[in-house]
Amino acid sequence: MKRLLSIIILSSGMLFNQEKIDIDDIRNLSILELMKIKIVTAAKNPEDLLDIPASVAVITAADIKKYGYRSYLEILNHTTGFYMINDYHYLGHKNFGVRGFFSPGSFGNVIILVNGVPQLSDEYMDYPDTKITVPVEAIDRIEIIRGPMSVMYGNGAFFGAINIITNQDSEKNSLTVGGGNYGENHGTIHFSGKTGEIEMRLNAGYSKNTGIDVKYSDLTSNHDIIEYSRNDINATTKNMLESGKKYVDMSFKKRAIFGLFSFNESFTEVLDGIPSIGQGSEITHIAANMNLGFDKKINSNLTIKGLAGYYTHSHRLDYERIIVHAGDMDAKLSRALDFDITANYTNEKYKILFGGYVRSVEELLQIADFPLDGLNRADGEIMIPRNERILTKSLYHQTTWKVTHKIDLMGGFRIEHLSPYTISYNRGLATLDTTANLPPENRTNITGRVKPPGDGYALTPRFSLLYKINPKTVIKLMVGSAIKQPTFMDNLRQIIMQRPFLNVQKIQTYEMNITSILRQNCRTNFSIFYNKLYDLITATNEFSPESGWTIFSANSGKLTTIGTEICTQIQIHPKLNSKFSISYQKTVNDKAGFETYKPGYSPDLLAFLFLDYEINETLTISMKGKYISEIKTEWVTDTSPEAGTRLGEAIPACLTLDGNLMISNLLQSKFNLALGMKNGLDREIRYPTTASNTWIEKGYLDFGRQVYINLTYDF
Template identity: 25%
Template sequence: MTTTRKVCALSLALAASAGYAADDNLFEDSLWALSPEELGQIRVTSIASGTITPLDKAAAVTTVITAEDIAAMGATDIDEVLETVPGLHVSPSTLAYFPRYYFRGIVSARNPQTLMLVNGIPLRTLVFGNRGHIWGGMPLKAVERIEVIRGPGSALYGADAFAGVINVITKSGKEINGTYTGARAGSFDTQAGWLLHGGVYGDWDIGVSLEYEGTDGFKEIIASDAQTINDNAAGTAVSHAPGSVNLGRDITEVRLEAGFKSFKARLGYQGRNNLQTGPGVIQALDPYGEFRSDRVNADLTYDFSNLADHLSASAQVSYYYGTQDPESNNYLYPKGTVLVFSPGSTASFPDGFIGNPGYKEQNVLTQISSLYSGSKDHRIRLGLGYFWGDVYETTETKNFTPMFTPRPGGLESVADTDEVWLPEKDRTSYFGYIQDEWQFAQNWQLTSGLRYDHYSDFGQTMNPRAALIWATTESFTSKLLYGRAFRAPSFEELFVISNPFSLGNPDLKPETIDTYELAFTHYLSKEVEYSMNFFYYRIKDFITFAPLNDGTPRSQAKNVGRRKGYGTELEVKVNPSDKWTLTANYAYQKSVDEAMDEDVGDAPNHQIYVRSDYWFDPQWALHTQINWVGRQQRPPGDTRPDLDDYATVDAGVRYFQGQQIEASLFVKNIFDRDAKEPGPASALPEDLPLAGRSIYASLQYKF
């Protein structure tokens, strides 16, 4: 049996395990013809429809990245992994270099259009609608795989599954299967260590992981910042530019997972300490400001696998707690700042322009889903859920008034006053969805679904989906996909009343997007496979902060209009020999502001990624990868030349001594390419620098 036929066989077996009769499936080969090694070579996903499906038959354009892929990349942080996904570009923001995950050219300052899940549970803040600005990265030793939907996911996942969905799946005790300890050291005074233990003990599956990393961050230079502009206007010279971007941080990550029969419980902690502010909170370099964040997530799931004939269900409750705490004064502008409002109208801040916003947040999500597979041709999934979230203890100390003049009392707390940056708010919502997987012919399947969400602060929304999948031949699959998604306005966008630079708008409507996709997967031979898709989308009521034009630098959140985008993505995997694998992808996108009929800008129109994994000895592997990011156009109104394309080359070697010892050495950006990502013309005219050449060595031991 060829590899192509075996891939098709897995489609049969997995579908049968999920409720299909054997003669109802797309292909007729038996799963038992597959060896364990061959099974391990075939990728499956559950993110697209909630049930395990071979990647080529999934009801969405999906990428799966395994723990082995992560190791072959030499990746130490999730951002490095996500940058290899076609159609997804990772770009640093001006807020502590918080990563923005741009799917298919859908760009924004806060990046709330991407939903991140950890084991299927949303990881997001109500305040900003994203993963929290005090992010600090995510280490990877506890990650089993990462599943990514490129395109809408609101029909299953609700709010913010707008441009794409990222699900990080951590290792169970069975997958850890032993005790591992390791350490890594490298450039920028980086030290990291980890300890993982897991296994199956009778009816219990127990896994625990602890990871730590401390780094000073890279020290690339920012030549000009927002304070440079103030200096030019006021005749002062207090800017820290030229100066290095400030990216130091300490990361602690703890995860515990326990499974007992039908129960599964997880507990996670993400601690971020001494996190510096990158180019500064408002793009004026601040070598002193630091933040802290604590994130706790917990979930409990019970599977009713034998609820009735052909009926299974699961119930889940999850809890999230997150904070943003200033650890030291954050200098929005440095000591000696003079702000010029008009000729003869100035405000002096000899101690600096200081603002220290903080908050705490918690939320609870309860949901139940069921799957009925008693019909010959249908699998019907139903779900119901309720969400409650609360942003509380919003705090702020500052030494300026809402009109940007010095406070008479200097640095003061404005918590529990109308001058605090964000009022305390809560939100509730409830939802229900239905999905039908209908195999109406042996080689055809239609997955359709509809989800209804109701929010306490802005109303209701409905989001449908449809995926027509045709197993054209045993080795070729075609898909026609449609989906609508929405993005709920964040609390910052709705309710901020006393921020010096951005104001909320309680009349905002949610953003919506309609996406159409045509996709193909072809197993050309046992050595070559490829997939290709074409997409088109239209966005309504896109939210951005537009200038108030009131003589201050303030802007307000508004539904500013429409965008459209289109493009294509191509993935290829080649196995020239049993020892050598080549993986490559290419993506093209064009995103247009319909009101101006211009490219939205700030995202590459073209991307290419290539990786080679070569096992030149059973104990040695050589890995190389090239990431090319094409020219990035400027947004409308930005007259600077387009940002040049750049290519970075990484290479590494790994050594294994059985399953007991693993050592690696990786060099990143070998040729020390001077790469930059877009920064605002008004504050960072020379853009945001990326890391130069770096080197990392690691050693892991299994007891």
């Protein structure tokens, strides 16, 4: 900790994307030229951010280049309040905890949008990184809105929304290639054009890496499981954690009409339950999104926007466990449609928004086939029948009232309705070749109708008050809530176990935020928040004299987090920018019987430091650092709470540092070169074990020191 403080003190604060100008540089400019100089980037328009009733962070393409970010996940991992846990999970490796709360599985606590389009996976209502493959070079900016955002974005926006924008800058064309150690290589093209009134954009990219190569015995002390998996005790993860991604997006705009298309494909090798063998277990995701929308200004006060989408998503997981080419397989296919319409009315006093949203999951099918695992395992198919759909309808409203020139009041609500739907679960039926000859006693056919509690209605309110102490300082008081519906798979589990249907999970947040631009180049953002999460779906243990201890899912989880965040951006010198942020949070488990056990995956302290220095017009050097305090694993029990144990070892505090050197207009050409290093101190980066791979009790390992080179050609 002392070391962290020293670094903060010595280097001080992060990016503040000002144009670097000096009085002597601009004396000879014409008045027209002066009018073209940007005083702050669009991303950091102070007035915009001051007026938003939420805690907002914006990362621009310039930030991405300057700090050498390699993926949007790395950006999230360096965002105040966010911390990554990579658990080699079969749906998506990288999940995030936010403000002290982490939900195992793939990432589902924050809505992720690309160009305003939700990237939802309907099966688990999550946003797996394996489904969202947008390369970092295609990104014009990322907006990260923290706080419960269900009023605007609906189900799942527990901790906010992230919008990745790739179609904003219509004049930038570039081609990037790069590579590094761990077999990393990638390429991206970013192209824009205009024909008459039609503006078009194209982004395409691919990336690949070989993953880490460590001994299984560095992940677990359980040598039995290594041997059980038919691995040698000295076997490693070489070729077991490779991954690759492909991405294409195209967009067009003609007057008020616009269209978006994106294609995401990825392969990711995973560890699921036991060590892999052979070429490794691999999951392939393919997702395509097609959207058509309009954005029409009816008059000076009224704007109407609409966006319709069609989404397909499939994945196939081929296992290599115990036997090479075992044929074990898990596959999924889903198709969905949605439509969102909003009307915005604005005058000097009011901003009024009305919206409606409909999402219909037209097809959802999952097939699991484990021929070599024996007849009693999970062979089977899960689906919504062909004449059924999962239909969600929402109406939402938000009004901002400018009470005085110093006070804004904002209130809003969303009513969401989930219609009943049917789930069919067939196991051991003849639909799968490998189980065609199963005897009837090994077959199961369960069909259940999901009837969401409360007749399927959920209400989420939101309220905030903005008080402008002066034009450069705003206090925001925000009260909000968000919901997360039980997923398709949660409901299936209840049907099979003949348990009552689960209620929506809820979060209630109270936050005070002070955003202040103390001087033009010095901004600070301070938040205190209190989050109450309840009705969380967790494993619940119940004892009865007849059947002993039983475990089932119920809305029994309760957590409370109180925390504070401070983020300061300072332009120390026209050529030296700095930013630092610290989050300190305490999370308490309020679940009955578990009050004395600190919740897992909830570090108390997170700190970030960013520095960049412009050596000259073509050379910029930057560094960023991250500190995370100790993370404990989950407290689990098969019986009573006091008989439980931690799932794995606690992960000690860790400090990582990255550096990047950017050379623009290399040798006065249109080439830009970036050289960089991640985890420059070569620290052992570990993440705490989760239910995905309880055998990795020592914790999941991530990359050691990474070096890379990136060459971009702007045209």
